[in-house]
Amino acid sequence: xxxxxxxxxxxxxxxxxxxxxxxxxxxxxxxxxxxxxxxxxxxxxxxxxxxxxxxxxxxxxxxxxxxxxxxxxxxxxxxxxxxxxxxxxxxxxxxxxxxxxxxxxxxxxxxxxxxxxxxxxxxxxxxxxxxxxxxxxxxxxxxxxxxxxxxxxxxxxxxxxxxxxxxxxxxxxxxxxxxxxxxxxxxxxxxxxxxxxxxxxxxxxxxxxxxxxxxxxxxxxxxxxxxxxxxxxxxxxxxxxxxxxxxxxxxxxxxxxxxxxxxxxxxxxxxxxxxxxxxxxxxxxxxxxxxxxxxxxxxxxxxxxxxxxxxxxxxxxxxxxxxxxxxxxxxxxxxxxxxxxxxxxxx
Amino acid sequence: xxxxxxxxxxxxxxxxxxxxxxxxxxxxxxxxxxxxxxxxxxxxxxxxxxxxxxxxxxxxxxxxxxxxxxxxxxxxxxxxxxxxxxxxxxxxxxxxxxxxxxxxxxxxxxxxxxxxxxxxxxxxxxxxxxxxxxxxxxxxxxxxxxxxxxxxxxxxxxxxxxxxxxxxxxxxxxxxxxxxxxxxxxxxxxxxxxxxxxxxxxxxxxxxxxxxxxxxxxxxxxxxxxxxxxxxxxxxxxxxxxxxxxxxxxxxxxxxxxxxxxxxxxxxxxxxxxxxxxxxxxxxxxxxxxxxxxxxxxxxxxxxxxxxxxxxxxxxxx
Numbered sequence: 001x002x003x004x005x006x007x008x009x010x011x012x013x014x015x016x017x018x019x020x021x022x023x024x025x026x027x028x029x030x031x032x033x034x035x036x037x038x039x040x041x042x043x044x045x046x047x048x049x050x051x052x053x054x055x056x057x058x059x060x061x062x063x064x065x066x067x068x069x070x071x072x073x074x075x076x077x078x079x080x081x082x083x084x085x086x087x088x089x090x091x092x093x094x095x096x097x098x099x100x101x102x103x104x105x106x107x108x109x110x111x112x113x114x115x116x117x118x119x120x121x122x123x124x125x126x127x128x129x130x131x132x133x134x135x136x137x138x139x140x141x142x143x144x145x146x147x148x149x150x151x152x153x154x155x156x157x158x159x160x161x162x163x164x165x166x167x168x169x170x171x172x173x174x175x176x177x178x179x180x181x182x183x184x185x186x187x188x189x190x191x192x193x194x195x196x197x198x199x200x201x202x203x204x205x206x207x208x209x210x211x212x213x214x215x216x217x218x219x220x221x222x223x224x225x226x227x228x229x230x231x232x233x234x235x236x237x238x239x240x241x242x243x244x245x246x247x248x249x250x251x252x253x254x255x256x257x258x259x260x261x262x263x264x265x266x267x268x269x270x271x272x273x274x275x276x277x278x279x280x281x282x283x284x285x286x287x288x289x290x291x292x293x294x295x296x297x298x299x300x301x302x303x304x305x306x307x308x309x310x311x312x313x314x315x316x317x318x319x320x321x322x323x324x325x326x327x328x329x330x331x332x333x334x335x336x337x338x339x340x341x342x343x344x345x346x347x
Numbered sequence: 348x349x350x351x352x353x354x355x356x357x358x359x360x361x362x363x364x365x366x367x368x369x370x371x372x373x374x375x376x377x378x379x380x381x382x383x384x385x386x387x388x389x390x391x392x393x394x395x396x397x398x399x400x401x402x403x404x405x406x407x408x409x410x411x412x413x414x415x416x417x418x419x420x421x422x423x424x425x426x427x428x429x430x431x432x433x434x435x436x437x438x439x440x441x442x443x444x445x446x447x448x449x450x451x452x453x454x455x456x457x458x459x460x461x462x463x464x465x466x467x468x469x470x471x472x473x474x475x476x477x478x479x480x481x482x483x484x485x486x487x488x489x490x491x492x493x494x495x496x497x498x499x500x501x502x503x504x505x506x507x508x509x510x511x512x513x514x515x516x517x518x519x520x521x522x523x524x525x526x527x528x529x530x531x532x533x534x535x536x537x538x539x540x541x542x543x544x545x546x547x548x549x550x551x552x553x554x555x556x557x558x559x560x561x562x563x564x565x566x567x568x569x570x571x572x573x574x575x576x577x578x579x580x581x582x583x584x585x586x587x588x589x590x591x592x593x594x595x596x597x598x599x600x601x602x603x604x605x606x607x608x609x610x611x612x613x614x615x616x617x618x619x620x621x622x623x624x625x626x627x628x629x630x631x632x633x634x635x636x637x638x639x640x641x642x643x644x645x646x647x648x649x650x651x652x653x654x655x656x657x658x659x660x661x662x663x664x665x
Binding site: 130 | 558562563565566567570572577656
C-alpha cells in the first residue's frame with residue numbers, strides 16, 4: 001500500500017512533477033501542437049485545478065501522464081510520479097501504474113462505464129488486476145468502496161448495471177473505481193461537467209472527503225471557474241497549450257495577472273452584477289492553433305494590451321513585483337498588477 | 348428476465364401458428380389436384396373419389412385444417428408420395444446431417460470471423476488488417492458452390508485428403524464422420540466467416556474508441572482483458588444479430604453444399620422432393636425450415652439478454 005512516511009529523496013515533496021511537457025499530433029495538415037512546454041507540480045494531499053477553454057490542451061496533458069493518448073501523439077518532456085518517470089516508460093510498467101498510482105475520472109459518466117458489466121464487477125476489476133484479489137473478495141471491497149463514495153444501499157447496487165443508475169451515482173461509481181487501489185494522484189477530467197448542479201456539489205464533496213481522508217492528490221480539470229473556486233487549493237490556467245498563470249486559488253480570483261485570466265473572470269457571471277444591465281465581457285477572437293505562434297504570446301491576438309514585444313517573443317512564466325520566488329506566476333509581458341499597471345520593465 | 352423470455356416465447360408460438368396456416372393454405376392454393384397426383388394420370392373418377400375421401404380432401408377447408416393440426420400435434424407429417432415411407436422418418440435421418448453441417452459451419456465461421464475481425468480492428472492499418480480484409484472480400488464474392496467444387500477437385504480428388512462425397516453417422520464413427528463433414532462445413536462457413544469478420548471488425552473499431560475502453564485502459568487492466576471483456580463483449584451484441592440472421596442463409600447454403608458433397612441431409616431432401624413434386628415432403632420441409640428460423644430468432648434474442656443487460660430491463664418495462 002502507499003505510505004507517505006518514506007523520506008523525500010529530493011528537497012521537494014511533490015507527488016507529481018511535470019516539466020517541459022509537450023504533446024503534438026501528426027495530422028494530414030502537418031504537426032499540430034496541443035500542449036507546449038507545460039510545467040506543473042502537485043503536492044501530497046493537494047487539489048490543483050487546471051482551467052481553460054475547450055481545446056486548450058488540459059485533457060491531452062492529463063492523458064499524456066499515464067500514456068493514454070493514441071499512437072499519433074508525440075509526447076516529450078518529463079512527468080515524475082513519486083520520483084519515477086512516466087513518460088517513455090514501458091507499456092507494462094505503465095499498466096501497473098495506471099489505476100494503482102495514478103487514476104482517472106472522466107467527464108461522461110454515461111459512457112465511461114461499460115454497459116454490459118455490473119458496476120461491482122467494474123470496480124472489482126481494478127483490485128483483481130492490481131492486488132490479485134479473488135473475484136469474491138473484490139466484490140466485497142467494491143461494496144466498501146461504494147459506501148465510501150456515498151452510494152446508498154451499496155450491497156444491492158453492486159450487482160446492478162450502469163444504465164440502472166442516475167448520472168450522479170454513475171460518477172460515484174467511476175470515483176470508487178478510481179480510488180480502489182488508493183492512488184497517489186487522481187486525475188479528474190471535468191468530472192462534474194455533465195451533471196446537475198446539486199449532483200455536482202455532492203461529487204465535489206466526495207472528492208474533498210477523499211483528499212481529507214486518504215490524502216489523495218487531485219488534478220482537477222475543468223472550464224468552470226465556480227467549481228475551481230469551490231475545490232482547488234491552487235489553480236493553473238492554460239491557454240492554447242501553455243500555462244499562462246499559476247497561483248493559489250484566492251490570489252488568482254483576487255488578483256488575476258495574466259490578461260487572459262482577467263478576461264476569463266470578466267466572462268463569468270457574478271451575483272453582484274445585475275442581469276441585463278451589466279453585460280458579461282467576452283474575450284474577442286478565437287483560441288489559436290498553437291503551431292502558428294511558436295515565438296509569441298499565444299494570447300496576443302485577442303489581448304487589448306498587446307504590444308510588439310508580445311508578438312515577437314514568448315513571455316516566461318515568472319513571479320512579479322518583488323516576489324519572483326512567490327507562488328503566483330504568470331506568463332505575460334504586460335501583467336495586470338493591482339496598483340501599478342503595465343510595469344513590465346520592473347521585472 | 349423471465350417475463351421477457353415468456354413474451355418472446357409467446358410471440359414465437361404465434362408466428363409458428365401463422366406459418367402453419369400459410370403452409371396449409373399455400374399447398375392448397377397450388378395448381379393441380381393432389382388426388383390426381385397421388386392416383387396417377389389415368390385414374391377413374393371413382394378411384395379419385397376414394398382417394399379424396401381417404402385423405403379428407405372432400406371435407407370443408409376448416410375441417411381439413413383441424414385434421415391437419417391434429418396430425419401435426421401428433422407429430423405425423425404424412426407419407427411421401429414418392430417413396431411411401433413416412434415423412435417423419437425421412438426427416439429424422441436427414442435433419443441430423445444438416446444440423447451437424449450448419450452447426451459446424453457456424454462454429455468454424457465464428458472462430459475465424461470473430462478472430463480475424465478482432466485482429467483486424469486491433470492491428471488497424473497493419474498488414475494483418477489488409478490480409479483480413481482481402482480474405483473477407485474473397486469470402487464474400489466467391490460463390491461457395493464453386494469453392495466446393497474446387498475443394499473436391501484439389502483437396503479430395505487431387506490430394507486425397509478428404510472424401511469427395513458421402514456421409515458416415517456420428518454414432519457409428521465420430522472420427523470418420525468429422526472427416527466427411529469438415530470440408531463441406533468449412534466451405535459452407537466461408538461466406539459467413541467473411542460477413543462476421545467485417546461486422547466484428549467495424550464493431551470492434553467503434554468499441555475500441557469508446558469511453559469505457561479508455562476507462563478500462565486507465566484502470567490498468569491487461570490489454571487482453573481490455574480487448575476481450577470490454578471491447579469484444581460489447582461488439583458481440585452486433586455480431587450475434589448478424590450471425591442469427593445469417594444462420595438462415597446457412598440453411599439455404601446447406602441445400603447447395605449438400606448437393607455438391609452428396610450429403611444425405613435436409614437440403615438434399617428438399618431438392619429431391621421439389622423435383623419429384625412430393626407434396627407431403629415439401630410441406631414438411633417448408634414447415635421445418637420456418638420453424639428453424641423462428642427458433643433461431645428466439646435463441647438470438649435469448650443470447651442478447653445474456654450479453655446485453657439493457658435488453659432484460661427493456662423486456663421488464665413492456
